[in-house]
Amino acid sequence: MTIQAVFFDLFETLITEFENGRRVSRRSYDYRTLLGIANEDFKAEWALRSDKRMNGHFASFREVVSDILDAKGLPVDEEALESLYQSRIQEKVLPFQRIQPDIVAMLEQLRGRGIRIGLISNCTEEEVTAWRHSSLAGYFDDCVFSFEVKCSKPDAGIYRLACERLEVKPEDCAFVGDGGSNELDGADRAGMRVFHAFWYNTYIQSEYLKLGSPKELLLHL
Structure with missing residues (x-):
């Protein structure tokens, strides 16, 4: 063939x-301070939305986080959300530089x-x-x-x-x-x-x- x-x-x-079994990015996020949700709870909710994040059900990072906060009955802090978005972009840039x-x-x-x-x-x-x-x-x-x-x-x-x-x-x-x-x-x-x-x-x-x-x-x- x-x-x-x-x-x-x-x-x-x-x-x-x-690199050597560890993420190149050393970024860590304090979701409780930024969004009012415990880190482990945010990560669990993020994982639950994996398929919908990948297939475009959510149009943006903002929509995903907003949906998580809404499910937990928490308000959206626009400044904190934008900070998280920009940090995630920078984190994902790193592999393209290597x-x-x-x-x-x-x-x-x-x-x-x-x-x-x-x-x-x-x-x-x-x-x-x-x-x-x-x-x-x-x-x-x-x-x-x-x-x-x-x-x-x-x-x-x-x-x-x-x-x-x-x-x-x-x-x-x-x-x-x-x-x-x-x-x-x-x-x-x-x-x-x-x-x-x-x-x-x-x-x-x-x-x-x-x-x-x-x-x-x-x-x-």
């Missing part, structure tokens, strides 16, 4: 938020082979504000962000949409990801050839071919 396009996951595949050379080399070689490159990312608006200014963006023919298309991995629809936008068939494509959000199974169900990016995140297991480094992908296409 000739691969015409390769689609990548973003976080923990092309960029990573961790792109590894072997990732860039892999993308350059794919381009050199005439293979189209796409992105399929489960994300929210504030997580990818740095994307278009990053050194990665220029290598991609198209990017599908879940919050924009109102569909998220592992729904087969997001993979089919990505293929349609690049005018390729799923069976002529490969998907590369670390396995979060059951994305590998989703890509497989959509008909793509699946590779497990095993160079950053190594705790998720799967039945798919594991790649220990970005350059290994090139050996299997």
